[in-house]
Amino acid sequence: MTISSFNSLPQDLVIELCMHVVSTSSTPHEDLRSLRASCSRFFAASKEKIIGRRMPVKKMDGFRWSDIKNYLAFLKYCAESGNLEASYLLGLQEMYTSKDKKIKNSGLNHLLNAMEGGHKASTYVAGIILFKKPETRSLGTRILNKLAALGLSESSSSSTAPESESVMSGGNLLIQTCRREAAATIRDISWKRWHLRSRSPTCANRACGCVVKDHVVIDRWAGDDERRRFCSSRCKWMNELYEFCQLV
Known part of the structure; x- marks a missing residue:
């Protein structure tokens, strides 16, 4: 030419x-x-x-x-242009590499912006972050329940169980995928880890969190991708919080 x-x-x-x-x-x-x-x-x-x-x-x-300062500036430019992946990465960068509360709040806002655009991993992380804090737990629960319902609608087996029952169950493929993707990205940008107390049953209900196979209860804390039954959304997402922190 x-x-x-x-x-x-x-x-x-x-x-x-x-x-x-x-x-x-x-x-x-x-x-x-x-x-x-x-x-x-x-x-x-x-x-x-x-x-x-x-x-x-x-x-x-x-x-x-090679140039983290200019990388972050360019990532911000992409995020402001409507790039959902850039908002997601910038959100994780600010949330997990800074101790400044203002920067962390900015990071959460980036994740929420990506969530509004339909970015699934951002939805997962934003939900987990909000669920972790007692004062925003109800909002985090709603976000995670919505993501779990989306995962069920994408699954070929979703039509076999009522949504209200299935959202309380473990084994949601979309949740597992988002958990692994988010944890891998966080590990890549930061070596910091969340420190949680040793995991214990989330409630007094002995059946809550048990693994179920062919309608038979196996045990309470077997593998992270097993199908479980929980008595409430709070118990389910408290378990998910521990599963996520195990990977980060």
């Missing part, structure tokens, strides 16, 4: 070219920087919010380790 033919392209098409480059690149931030340096049209196109919204931020590990 000649310079004159490139200059004749509509700007919308130049933006599309930018999106294609960053979305298919293994080093999207470096390629975006090269595009910005190449000409004024690519520079202008790269500043469009849709580029930040489509940026594959999970591919920026090299940038994160």
Whole structure:
């Protein structure tokens, strides 16, 4: 393509070219920087919010380790452009690497913004964080119950059990997936761990938290992905909080 033919392209098409480059690149931030340096049209196109919204931020590990300050600034730009994954990563970064209450609150807000956009792992982490604090436990419970119900609706077996009963059960594949994904991401950005007292039964009901297989009670605290029955949402999510902290 000649310079004159490139200059004749509509700007919308130049933006599309930018999106294609960053979305298919293994080093999207470096390629975006090269595009910005190449000409004024690519520079202008790269500043469009849709580029930040489509940026594959999970591919920026090299940038994160080499220049954390600029990485976080760029992540914030992507989050402000509507990039849900950027909001999720920025939220975890601020929640788990800072002791400053204001920064932690900002991190929670980023997670809630991603949750509003339908980001499932953000929904899980926001729910767990809110559930952990007694003063926000009811809100955390509602968020986690909604996520569990979504997991049941995505499961082929969800139609075989009433939702109100199933949400009280363990073995929700979406919850397990979000737990592992969130824990792995947190471990990647921080070596800090939550410290909880030794796990104990969540309530006085001896049947609460027991593993059930073929309608037979097995035991109370067997493997984390076993199907369990809980007497309340509070008991279920208290168990989930422990399962999550075991992985982080």
